[in-house]
Amino acid sequence: MAPRIALVPDAHGPGGRLQRLTDDGTALGAPITVTELAGPVAELEAADHPRWVWAATEPAYGPLLPDLPDRLGRCHDLRLVEALLLAHEGRFGAPRSLGAGWARLHGLPVPADLPDTAGAELQDTLFAPDRLQLPPGTDPLAAVLAVHADQQRRLAAIEDDAERSRFRLLVAAESAGALVAAEIQQDGLPWRTEVHDALLTELLGPRPQIPGTQPARLAELATQLQQALGGRPFNPDSHSQVLRAFADQGIQLTSTRSWELRQVDHPAAELMIRYKELARIHAAHGWAWQDAWARGGRFRPEYVVGGVVSGRWASRGGGALQIPRILRRAVVADPGWELVVADAAQLEPRVLAALSGDTGLIRTAAGGDLYEALAASAFRGDRDKAKLGLLGAMYGQTSGDIGPLLATLRHRYPAAMGYVEAAARTGEDGGIVHSRLGRTCPPPSDAWLDLTEALAPGTDASDPAGRSARARGRFTRNFVIQASAADWALALLAALRRRLLALDAPPADRPHLVFFQHDEVVVHTPANLADEAAAAVAEAAVEASRLVFGDTPVQFPMSTAVVECYADAK
Structure with missing residues (x-):
């Protein structure tokens, strides 16, 4: 297991403090104070390959990136992990800052999270005392060590071995995603x-x-x-x-x-x-x-890791999660470089097959086009009906002509349909559901509970309580799939990043991730390494599937293109 080193930057200036830790968070020796962080951090990374522990990745890692000779391998992001643990413990939406974690440990009033702030202002101020939300006079390093040790205790306290193992994977993947987001912002997507x-x-x-x-x-x-x-x-x-x-x-x-x-x-x-x-x-x-976002020949998206309750990323402006197809013509690789553009084919239906273990749907998902195979087996070759029916099952659509399609799916794929319908019933009853790795959906609001408390079986469809219950059922039905797909995408990012870092090339000439949206990645690569980068994507997809879903026969193929211009990928 990798050693751990806590890192706390100075509020102003390039220095900071470092503290070696055991895996359970116990401090080893005295902290090290340095006048600049980049050099010592690079030396420790090369010698020990530690897991870096910090309050939040963007303000700790982002300012170091221009001065590091190479990328850091792994981290533990206290802010992201705190949010995952709080939700898992039934405290969804509770403040997750370092100061909030410290306050809970010491029985102090818990400060509310401050609004997120974009760009340079965030990097300049996030580690100032008011952004950390620590009481005046509190040592930030002591707070990092205490909150990290508490998180390690809470992780170890998850009783079920399999659940604990999956949740630890989620913690590692979420933190790896934060590294990816910071690096994409630093490197930028080539933009003409x-x-x-x-x-x-x-x-x-x-x-x-x-x-x-x-x-x-x-x-x-x-x-x-x-x-x-x-x-x-x-x-x-x-x-x-x-x-x-x-x-x-x-x-x-x-x-x-x-x-x-x-x-x-x-x-x-x-x-x-x-x-x-x-x-x-x-x-x-x-x-x-x-003018605001495409400076110096690069679009530098500012991602918010885990910004959506399902685990999908959000963005802090800039439209990072949807570049219109026509404008992708402006995304052109540097001279001598190419873009490897890859997206997961029909990810969510394949996730449903893996989650439910439905043997029929697994067989259908074994080929290339899942909807074509579904149409051939259940809908007399009508791909549109196959797609409409399966998406309707996952999203809870019941209106229009979808009823007969759902009936066909229930007959053909009882385990898959049973899985999403059980998640919907849990939601309608006010319960919570989880992703494959353990991300927790938000609980119902007090207003929802008041409205649906006396809901009787067979309530009329026009009744507000019935509508509200069914709406929550549609949410939980889709959450188990979309959040598990986000689990898989995070594992893909972590596995791909590790493989790209391991390629035999100087850091400046190494393929690197420059864009990510939901189930699509873009790698900027020297032309002579394009085949290796494309192979790394395929290998990462296989690894992500194994890590998240275990020994599943479900295939998660990546549609991959090596192009000079993003618009030519599809």
Whole structure:
């Protein structure tokens, strides 16, 4: 087992303190005070390959990255681990800062977590006393050691051996994800601003000279919309005004969603769809986005690890979790380098097969296209029906024509359908469910409990209590799958990062992760190492499957492409 070293940066300046620890968190010897951290940390990493213990990864590791000769191997992120443990112990959403953990240990008032802060301000201030949330005069190193030892005790106290082993894996994977997020922000995704600018000009017209002014193409579409809907001026960015403008023409809409507009036989519907598409690009990835996020030939996303209750990542602005397909043309590898773009094929249905152990669904998932195989075995070759039915089962959809599809799935795959339906019943009854590795879903609110307390069997579908219970059932039904898929993705990231670090190349010329969203990774690699990087992705997927699901026959194939431009990957 790797040795552990606690690391506490100085609130201001490059120095800090280091403390060797036993695995249970006991201090070994005296702490070491250094005037700058990068050199001693690099030496200790090369000599001992320790697991670094710190209050939070971004402010501890991020400032070190530019000065480290190589990446650190592993860490224990107290903030992330505290959140996992609190939820597991039934205290979901309790404050998770170092100061909160210290306060709970000493019977002090627990400070609320402060709002997250972006960019340089976060790195400059997060380890100041007010960001740590420690009482005045408290030694941050003493707090790190105490909270870490407490977490190790709580992990060891999980009684079931298998549950404890899986939860420890979750803790390690969540912390490894924090390393990946910090490194992606440091390295950045290659981004050609000249290509981006040309794309925006092609789509929207020239960049407006006056900030806040609407681009020419959007202004033109807005005028065409007004003319198509009777000529009365209205704001196409206002949901209520758009609905009223359509209603004035005798067209009743419940929303401005594209799928609903496509059902409308009126020229304004197509104009509205196009306006929404371009307005979204302008707002989310337009020139203002480029000025803020695409500097120095790199887009540096700021991820929030575990930012969603299912374990999926969130982002601190910048649209890091969804780059529109058309703008992927701006993501171009450096000269002599390539991009390895890989995503897990139909991940969530495969997760359901592995979780449920349904032999029929496992056989269906053994081939390439799971939906094609499902269609051939159960839906007379109709892939759309197969996909609609399986997604409906996982997301709890019951409306429309899905009923017969679900009946077919129950007959063909009783264990898989039973698994998600049991999770739904648990949610409807106010219970909680867990991911494969032990991430815990949020409990129902007090208002939900009050509403559903007297819910009788067979409650009418229109009853608010019944609707609320079924909504929670849909949430827990999907949580067990989506959160387990997030477990798998974290294990994939950790395994892939380790393999890339082990490749025989100088650190500056080594393949490295530059983008991640849900079940897709992008690796920036020297062209001569592209095949090895692609092989590392495939091997990491196999390892993640084994770690998370054990000896399962379910395959988790990665669709992988080696390209110069991200847009060419699909």
